[in-house]
Structures are given as C-alpha cells and as structure tokens.
Amino acid sequence: MAMSTTEHSGKEEKEPVKETDALPVENVDEESKEEPSLEAQLEKLRQENEGNYNRYLRSVADLDNYRRRVIREKDELRQYAISGVIEDLLPVIDNLVLGLNSARQEGDVKVLTDGVEMVLSQFKSVLETNGLKQINPGPGDEFDPHQQESLSHQPSEEVEAEKVVQTVRVGYCLNGRLLRPASVVLSKGPSEEIESPAK
Numbered sequence: 001m002a003m004s005t006t007e008h009s010g011k012e013e014k015e016p017v018k019e020t021d022a023l024p025v026e027n028v029d030e031e032s033k034e035e036p037s038l039e040a041q042l043e044k045l046r047q048e049n050e051g052n053y054n055r056y057l058r059s060v061a062d063l064d065n066y067r068r069r070v071i072r073e074k075d076e077l078r079q080y081a082i083s084g085v086i087e088d089l090l091p092v093i094d095n096l097v098l099g100l101n102s103a104r105q106e107g108d109v110k111v112l113t114d115g116v117e118m119v120l121s122q123f124k125s126v127l128e129t130n131g132l133k134q135i136n137p138g139p140g141d142e143f144d145p146h147q148q149e150s151l152s153h154q155p156s157e158e159v160e161a162e163k164v165v166q167t168v169r170v171g172y173c174l175n176g177r178l179l180r181p182a183s184v185v186l187s188k189g190p191s192e193e194i195e196s197p198a199k
Helices: 005-014 025-034 038-080 083-106 109-129
Strands: 132-135 148-155 164-169 171-174 177-180 182-189
Touching: 083 109, 109 132, 148 164
Parallel strands: 148 182
Antiparallel strands: 132 171, 164 182, 171 177
C-alpha cells in the first residue's frame, strides 16, 4: 500500500514546468540582439552632444549679433532722433536771418521788435508741436511741488498764503516728463505789522 519510490518520482517528472521558472534559450538570444551595444549607445550620445554643442554655438553667435545690432541702432537713434525737430527749426533760422537783414536796412526798432516777436512765436510753436509744454503759473495759482520750485516767500495783500505770487523762470516738460521746474515766489499772505513794545 505504500508507494514505491519509483512511483513517487514518476509523478514528479510528469508535472509541467512553469513558464516563469525559466526562459527558453531562444528568447534570451533575441533580447540580447535587440539591445544596442554600449559602443552604439555611446556613439549616439556623442552625436547628440555634438548637435547640442553646435546649437549652443549658433545661439551664442545669434545673441552676439543681436547685441551688436541693438547697440548700432541705439547709436543711430541717438544721433538722428532730433532730426525731425531740426527740420522744423530750419524755417525759424531762416526767419531770424531775414529779420536781422531787414533790421539792418530799416534801422527801425519797432520793425526789429515785431520781427523778433514773430520768430519767437514761431519757435515756440515748433517746440509745442514736438511735445514741449511751458510751465508758467500765474499769480494766485496753486503751488505744485512736482512742477515748480519755490525760491522764496514774500508778503502779498492780493494772493493767499502758499500760492504763487510771481514766476521768475518758466519751466518746461517734454511729453509729460519734467525737463526744468518753474522757479516761483510764493506768498506769505498779508504782511503783519510788528507791534512796537509798550513804553
């Protein structure tokens, strides 16, 4: 009734071998053929590295060319930025020359004064066309510390304290940017009489 050792070993031989226990030799050979060799991988990485380095060199050269072009354009802009203003001022110069020639011939002070006033008006018009604006506060105007500078205070019966009494020098701004503040004198208000001490 007891099983013999031969029967027992026969049963073990009949059990099928699981696929996970061992791989067939054919599959191992196919996988080793599919994987590239280390030399091929190294060569591929070298080519990629060389391509990246070449792209880097081109980028550096492009950046250097761009930088030079920007510097050149900036220099040209600085040199020729005011060419439009100069063209607008040429008629003013022409009129000044005509006015001087006329004043020499006429010898009349009134003619000279009228000519200079005309040229000054034309000159201001050209500057205003190009974005220049005068800052010229009148008596009684509010003091604006962003566009005006106070030179002094003086008593005034007509103007309230801390308001403009007089503009000493006109200020200018170009397209909203302050070039020179207006110099003004501010009011102290009515003058206070100093009481004499009682004797």
